[in-house]
Amino acid sequence: MQRSTQEKIDIYTTELKKQGVSPYTSVPLLHRLILKLGINITPPLSSTFFINFLLFALLFGPPWTLLMNFLYWQSDWILGLLFLAAIAGGLFGFIMAAFMGAKAKSLDVPNW
8 A cells, every 4th residue: 555645754753753853853844845735855864965955955045045135135136146045055955964964864764
């Protein structure tokens, strides 16, 4: 019998909760939103470094840059904004991917 993605997520979070991992660490809010949209992705503790890097960078860099531009900068220079989005996303993506990799290794998280 094939399990639905939501059932897999529930089992996954329950198992990690037994190890003391918050459900918001095992499957963060942005991942939950993506899953609600019907896109099946692997939770970040079970993903590779590269996938985590790309996902966190793309989900953080552009929205953060747009928000900062509308609230504070009001810049018309598109290349500068793209550069800032790449830098912010890259740094955030790298830090989060490294954090998720270290956390998964310390918890010996099973494969998805």
